[in-house]
Amino acid sequence: MRGASFNDVVIVSALRTPICKARRGSFKDTLPDDLLTCVFKAVLKETGIAPSMIQDICIGNVLQPSAGASMGRVAQFFSGIPETVPLYTTCRMCSSGLQAVINIAQSIQTGMIDLGLAAGVESLTINPLSIAPPGFVVNPKVGENKLAMDSLLPMGITSENVAERYGITRVQQDKMAVESHAKAARAQKNGYFKDEIVPVKTKITDKDGKERSITVTADDGVRPGTNMETLSRLKPAFKPGGSTTAGNASQVSDGAAAVIVTRRATADALGLPVLGALKSYAVVGVPPDVMGIGPAFAIPIALQRAGLGISDIDIFELNEAFASQATYCVEKLGIPYEKLNPKGGAIALGHPVGCTGARQVATLLHELKRRGKRAYGVVSMCMGTGMGAAAVFEYPGQIGADDRPMSRL
Numbered sequence: 471m472r473g474a475s476f477n478d479v480v481i482v483s484a485l486r487t488p489i490c491k492a493r494r495g496s497f498k499d500t501l502p503d504d505l506l507t508c509v510f511k512a513v514l515k516e517t518g519i520a521p522s523m524i525q526d527i528c529i530g531n532v533l534q535p536s537a538g539a540s541m542g543r544v545a546q547f548f549s550g551i552p553e554t555v556p557l558y559t560t561c562r563m564c565s566s567g568l569q570a571v572i573n574i575a576q577s578i579q580t581g582m583i584d585l586g587l588a589a590g591v592e593s594l595t596i597n598p599l600s601i602a603p604p605g606f607v608v609n610p611k612v613g614e615n616k617l618a619m620d621s622l623l624p625m626g627i628t629s630e631n632v633a634e635r636y637g638i639t640r641v642q643q644d645k646m647a648v649e650s651h652a653k654a655a656r657a658q659k660n661g662y663f664k665d666e667i668v669p670v671k672t673k674i675t676d677k678d679g680k681e682r683s684i685t686v687t688a689d690d691g692v693r694p695g696t697n698m699e700t701l702s703r704l705k706p707a708f709k710p711g712g713s714t715t716a717g718n719a720s721q722v723s724d725g726a727a728a729v730i731v732t733r734r735a736t737a738d739a740l741g742l743p744v745l746g747a748l749k750s751y752a753v754v755g756v757p758p759d760v761m762g763i764g765p766a767f768a769i770p771i772a773l774q775r776a777g778l779g780i781s782d783i784d785i786f787e788l789n790e791a792f793a794s795q796a797t798y799c800v801e802k803l804g805i806p807y808e809k810l811n812p813k814g815g816a817i818a819l820g821h822p823v824g825c826t827g828a829r830q831v832a833t834l835l836h837e838l839k840r841r842g843k844r845a846y847g848v849v850s851m852c853m854g855t856g857m858g859a860a861a862v863f864e865y866p867g868q869i870g871a872d873d874r875p876m877s878r879l
């Protein structure tokens with residue numbers, strides 16, 4: 471999967487729900503099928519594509535039973551996509567939403583389909599993060615193999631390991647958290663999320679047991695007043711004496727995102743403007759006990775495959791699973807902080823694990839479009855059990871917005 475063939479795969483729509491805090495946010499009483507239905511309908515409406523034209527659906531999910539396969543099919547039928555359209559789910563931990571986009575892209579590149587629907591969804595309210603979910607049996611031989619044992623570590627402990635091993639201080643972590651909230655708050659205030667977020671009409675049960683209808687339009691985890699002083703008072707969340715806190719870790723959230731991926735020739739034939747072209751992708755394995763370092767290894771390979779360097783990239787959507795690991799990756803690669811998550815990252819917005827990769831694609835491409843010029847962006851994240859993924863996208867630019875030639879490779 472490298473070279474010019476990637477240039478034939480384009481994205482014509484990428485939309486997401488707001489991301490809401492699990493258990494007490496606006497989607498605490500909303501099923502993931504309904505979140506998915508909302509984004510499926512939205513991308514179909516935005517593109518005007520007839521549902522029967524979709525040739526395959528891939529959904530990234532981590533924690534739903536059977537990886538959400540039947541939930542996905544329910545959402546498909548709720549969205550009016552006929553039963554003749556096949557569907558499957560994929561789980562590559564926190565990159566599952568991006569992996570779904572790549573899976574559909576690969577089907578296009580190998581000539582199996584011309585147009586597909588990729589998505590990501592997670593309700594951490596309904597299926598909480600846990601190293602031992604119901605039905606999970608730890609292999610009794612795990613203790614005999616260090617890597618196998620490390621792959622079962624709680625994610626917060628891997629964050630502490632990264633901070634300790636690579637000398638990422640509490641102050642550095644809290645600083646990234648302050649920035650994440652400040653950037654997200656500014657983006658909300660300026661309306662920068664409006665083109666990527668689909669309002670969700672749903673119901674919520676109040677503390678007094680009364681159900682009421684609501685329309686959710688914004689991410690609810692953003693705390694505009696976040697500052698170093700209040701963050702410094704938060705206690706370590708995972709280990710006494712540690713540096714990872716509720717303030718500098720990603721929030722536990724619910725949400726969904728959907729992306730329509732197609733061949734450039736098909737987009738042209740349908741008269742659909744290209745929101746982004748997929749230039750390259752890389753996924754790597756890293757030691758599970760410091761799983762957060764994954765992007766520092768995946769990004770250079772993806773960039774090399776695209777024939778680009780760090781300085782060619784305008785925006786890095788690097789998932790803030792934890793400020794410790796995100797800071798490590800940014801420092802290791804020399805990513806300028808002004809290019810990092812310009813609308814905030816998972817510390818402020820939240821991290822519904824299976825959804826996140828697809829959410830980042832929507833966030834990246836709409837920001838590149840808002841800026842108007844031809845530009846490149848990277849979507850990257852670390853993954854539990856020790857992996858990193860990165861994809862490079864190109865926004866083609868609005869006609870007249872840039873004197874560089876449009877990419878039509």
Ligand SMILES: CC(C)(COP(=O)(O)OP(=O)(O)OC[C@H]1O[C@@H](n2cnc3c(N)ncnc32)[C@H](O)[C@@H]1OP(=O)(O)O)[C@@H](O)C(=O)NCCC(=O)NCCS
Binds near residue numbers: 564625626693697791
């Ligand atoms: C760290 C973690 C355990 C904290 O969970 P939590 O206690 O439910 O976190 P909350 O967001 O509710 O914050 C708890 C408190 O911290 C404080 N706090 C959090 N963020 C803050 C901020 N930006 N400024 C000031 N105070 C803050 C608040 O007092 C808050 O309580 P409140 O919401 O009632 O005001 C949880 O977020 C977590 O597990 N994150 C990592 C998830 C993960 O592993 N994902 C996979 C990655 S690979």
